[in-house]
Amino acid sequence: MIARLEAEGIPGGITAGKVGVxxxxxxxxxxxxxxxxxxxxxxxxxxxxxxxxxxxSTTLAAINTLVLLTSSFTVVQAFVAAERGDARALRMxxxxxxxxxxxxxxxxAVEYTTEIRAGFTPGxxxxxxxxxxxxxxxxxxxLGGVVVNGVVLATEGAKVKNPHRVELAGxxxxxxxxxxxxxxxxxxxx
Amino acid sequence: xxxGKAHPNYTAVWLWLLALLGLGVAASFLPGGRTFAVLVIxxxxxxxxxxxxxxxxxLRFEPALIYALVLIxxxxxxxxxxxxxxxxxxxxxxx
Numbered sequence: 001m002i003a004r005l006e007a008e009g010i011p012g013g014i015t016a017g018k019v020g021v022x023x024x025x026x027x028x029x030x031x032x033x034x035x036x037x038x039x040x041x042x043x044x045x046x047x048x049x050x051x052x053x054x055x056x057s058t059t060l061a062a063i064n065t066l067v068l069l070t071s072s073f074t075v076v077q078a079f080v081a082a083e084r085g086d087a088r089a090l091r092m093x094x095x096x097x098x099x100x101x102x103x104x105x106x107x108x109a110v111e112y113t114t115e116i117r118a119g120f121t122p123g124x125x126x127x128x129x130x131x132x133x134x135x136x137x138x139x140x141x142x143l144g145g146v147v148v149n150g151v152v153l154a155t156e157g158a159k160v161k162n163p164h165r166v167e168l169a170g171x172x173x174x175x176x177x178x179x180x181x182x183x184x185x186x187x188x189x190x
Numbered sequence: 191x192x193x194g195k196a197h198p199n200y201t202a203v204w205l206w207l208l209a210l211l212g213l214g215v216a217a218s219f220l221p222g223g224r225t226f227a228v229l230v231i232x233x234x235x236x237x238x239x240x241x242x243x244x245x246x247x248x249l250r251f252e253p254a255l256i257y258a259l260v261l262i263x264x265x266x267x268x269x270x271x272x273x274x275x276x277x278x279x280x281x282x283x284x285x
Contacts, residue, residue: 014253022259029263037271045278062215069211069238073204076246080197167248174247181238185231189218 003162021168025175028141032179035137039130039186052127053187055120057111061188064107065180068142071100072177075149075170082156082163090160094153097173101146108139131187138179145173198245206241210234 006017043049074096081089112132122132152169156162214234220227244250249260 014256019255019259022256026259026263029260030266033263033267034270037267037274041271041274041278058215058218062211065211066208069204069207069242072242072246073200073207076200080200171247174242177246178239178242181235181242185214185218185235189214189231190224190228 003165006168007162007164015164017164017168018171021171025171028175032134032137035130035134036182036186039134042126042130046126048125049127050190052120052125053131053190055115055118056131056188057114058188060107060111061184064104065184067100067104067107068177068180071097071104072174074100075166075173079163079166079170082160082166085160085163087156087158087160090166091153091157094149094157094166098146098149098153101142101149104142105139105146108135134183134187138176138183141176141179145169145176148172198250200245203241203245207238210238210241214238 006015006020008016010016010019074093078090078093078097081087081093115128120128122129148169152165156166160166211234214231217227217230217234220230243260249256
């Protein structure tokens with residue numbers, strides 16, 4: 001019933017489910033955008049931020065960026081497979097996407113452990129407060145995406161019934177990827 | 191995107207994303223002044239985000255309603271940045 005309503009067209013030639021997901025992403029833009037804007041304004045206004053960010057591992061973050069960009073590619077391949085009704089290819093690509101999410105979170109956990117052991121806790125300074133807030137909120141979104149992709153895998157993996165759901169789950173996953181595309185240079189590179 | 195329509199070349203988009211990632215990381219090692227490096231880093235980030243949104247998220251194929259849903263919050267962000275900016279100027283001028 002819900003799946004049918006999602007897939008139903010509304011005037012303008014798009015599905016109701018897609019408008020719903022984009023509407024949700026619009027609110028998410030404000031959540032992350034507010035944090036990122038505040039971070040930029042604070043960083044421009046205060047000294048010492050660049051030195052603090054030197055303690056982060058650019059190598060691990062670059063690997064994580066590679067992992068997320070690649071998982072965006074696999075989730076879109078899952079959608080192509082779903083459109084074809086190819087459940088086997090869908091399982092493989094969604095599975096790879098979920099694996100990418102877990103690899104990302106694993107690398108993030110290694111980073112957090114290293115930083116906290118070196119004394120850079122969330123209370124170590126304003127850069128670190130922003131760092132843990134922004135990456136932590138993002139990591140929760142990755143975890144959320146893994147769950148959503150897992151649900152789609154469980155419901156569509158055996159036989160593709162609602163291919164549009166794979167696209168909707170993919171939209172969210174790409175958004176999480178786009179947020180990281182901006183967090184990576186803001187926190188690690190600059 | 192309605193099913194049956196042609197897809198963008200996803201593999202090419204992915205390879206571009208990897209190339210831009212490499213370029214951004216390489217720019218962070220540029221010697222000398224930071225301004226040029228920072229410009230390159232953020233230009234590659236913006237290019238990556240645009241590639242993902244246009245192709246992977248199918249924005250290229252979406253009608254005006256979806257664009258409105260994306261652009262309105264981005265407009266709010268510009269307003270937010272403009273509203274916060276006086277605070278930054280105030281702190282940098284204060285003794």
